[in-house]
C-alpha cells in the first residue's frame with residue numbers, strides 16, 4: 001500500500017503547461033483549480049456548448065472549444081504541453097473515450113506526462129477482485145446504457161487498453177465511488193481493487209482531481225493504474241494504523 005506521504009515525490013516544476021481535456025465537467029473544473037493553484041499554465045478543452053461552465057476561469061486559462069475526440073482540437077490544445085489531464089467518459093456509441101485517448105496519445109508532445117481518469121471497473125492485469133455489488137452494477141448499468149445507446153462502458157475499456165499498450169509516460173487513475181465535499185487530502189492508492197486499503201470505496205471528487213494533478217509530478221506513477229480511495233475513509237485509516 002502507498003500512503004499520501006510516501007506518494008509525495010512530486011516535481012511540479014518539471015511540468016509548466018498542462019492541458020485539461022474535459023475541463024468543463026465536475027472533475028475537470030476541480031483539476032483546473034488545482035492546476036492553477038500550483039502555478040501551471042492551463043489549456044482547457046470542452047464542448048463548445050459548455051464553454052460557459054468555465055466562466056469562473058476567464059482570463060486565467062486558454063479554452064479550446066470542441067469535442068474531446070476531435071483530433072484537430074486535441075492536436076491544437078496539447079501543443080507545447082508538458083502534461084495532459086484527460087477525463088475519459090464513455091458517452092454515446094461513437095467511441096468517444098477511445099477517440100479521446102487515442103488523440104491524446106498521438107498528439108501530446110514526446111515525453112509529456114499523460115494522466116487519464118476512469119473508474120475501478122477498468123483492470124490492467126485482471127488481478128482486481130470486485131465485490132458482487134460492483135460486478136452487478138457494471139453488468140446491469142453497462143447493458144442498459146448500451147441498450148439506450150447513451151453510454152458505452154466497453155469503449156472506456158478499449159480506451160484504457162490502448163493506453164496500457166502505449167510506451168508514453170501515462171498514468172490511469174481509477175476512481176472509486178465519488179462524493180462532493182471539502183478536500184480531505186491526497187487519496188491513497190493501491191494496484192488492485194480488492195486490496196484492504198480500498199474497501200471503503202469512496203473518494204471526494206475534489207481529491208480525485210488533486211490526485212490527477214499531483215500525478216503529473218510523481219514519476220513513480222508512470223505506467224501505473226492506481227485505484228484510489230479517500231485518505232480519511234475507514235479502510236485507509238485502518239491500513240495506516242496497521243502500518244504505524
Ligand SMILES: NC(=O)c1ccc[n+]([C@@H]2O[C@H](COP(=O)([O-])OP(=O)(O)OC[C@H]3O[C@@H](n4cnc5c(N)ncnc54)[C@H](OP(=O)(O)O)[C@@H]3O)[C@@H](O)[C@H]2O)c1
Pocket residue numbers: 022023024025026027028046047049050053087088089091092096117118119120174175176177178205
Ligand atoms: N461519477 C462517478 O461516480 C465516478 C466514479 C468513478 C470514476 N469516475 C470517473 O471520473 C471521471 C469524471 O466523471 P464524473 O462522473 O465526475 O463526470 P464529470 O466530471 O462531470 O465529467 C463528465 C464529462 O462528460 C462530458 N459529457 C457529458 N455529456 C456528454 C455527451 N453527451 N457527449 C460528450 N461528452 C459529454 C462533460 O462535458 P460537458 O461539460 O461538455 O457536459 C464532462 O466533460 C470519469 O473518468 C469517470 O470514469 C466517475
